[in-house]
Amino acid sequence: MNVQETLHNIIELFQTGQIPEAVAFATFPSCDVPCSHWSFANRLLCFFHHTEDARGYRQWQAVNRQVKKGAKAFHIIAPRLGKKKKNPPVNPEEQEAGISPETITSLWFVTVPVFCEADTEGEPLDYQQIILPDLPLMDRAIEWGLNVKAVPGNKMFYGRYGKKEIALATSEEKVFFHELSHHAHSLVIGELKPGQDWRQEIVAELSAQALCRIIGKHADSTLGNSYRYIAHYAKEAGMNPVHACLQVIGDVEAVLKLILKQEPEENQIKAVAM
Incomplete structure (x- = not known):
């Protein structure tokens, strides 16, 4: 799933009239699980997928739970920062003078697969007890x-x-x-x-x-x-x-x-x- 499709899921909340309930859900996360620290948009995506607890594959493994065979992930949006050298690079004289090559910081977004708690199995979570x-x-x-x-x-x-x-x-x-x-x-x-x-x-x-x-x-x-x-x-x-x-x-x-x-x-x- 790409970023555009993910954003479309959020827009669909407006079209179906669910946005007031979704905003309340996203504004007041129910407890201190990883997704309660996600961006507002990503918490809306949790609402869209009917879950209060979603995590990445390794996050589930960290709490001794495994994703069920055949379970389908949904995707959240995550920022990525990168740096690259500015062209053209500094010449030998500039290097000798201690001038470093300038870098350009770039920001882009990627989608990250996560799984609902209902699609995992293993040791019980605190709130399940x-x-x-x-x-x-x-x-x-x-x-x-x-x-x-x-x-x-x-x-x-x-x-x-x-x-x-x-x-x-x-x-x-x-x-x-x-x-x-x-x-x-x-x-x-x-x-x-x-x-x-x-x-x-x-x-x-x-x-x-x-x-x-x-x-x-x-x-x-x-x-x-x-x-x-x-x-x-x-x-x-x-x-x-x-x-x-x-x-x-x-x-x-x-x-x-x-x-x-x-x-x-x-x-x-x-x-x-x-």
Whole structure:
């Protein structure tokens, strides 16, 4: 694959409307793996190829993993610097006078093959050793066709929701409930706005805290974090936390009824749409 084809993959993100999600992915890498230090464009390419961890062949060998037979690489863009002597070279008199031949520094780009973590096998990586417990409502996620998986995380990232996937960097049930609520909210309103929308985040967090109290095991231990989370997004919307919660209470009720199957799914979707 050449540089032009690689850049075309990035442009395709714009054409398919995925760019807001891709930018969030590339701006806030989930943890300290090699690709988190790549250029912004190369992290976009990771998003395009649905991976949070991509490395070169030898990088995988360095962590005792091997690329699976038949796996296909994708290509990132890497700069190369070179120097060459300026023509014409210095003459003998100039050399005798201590004049060195000048060099010209040139910069060009090449493509480098890398492989997704899913296309490798071997010793488990640190983040693969996160064991997700038998979380309440996991069966609901499965019913909706969501893939729930453990992923690397850092202090800014504990969970993420995509259209067909919930990625968790913690075993904390509230984080799972938050991401599951995002999916339920998307079913209720039709489609979520890209990025961190204050309304959507408060709906998900308030729903998650309610689910902790209804069927969870650790409600009280997460209440303070939920309040701070909601207060942050309420401030963004120019409201206090209580007012912001009242603004979204209808959506929260619909989300909870949908998740807990208290009403047929189509009824909840129609009720909010009206």
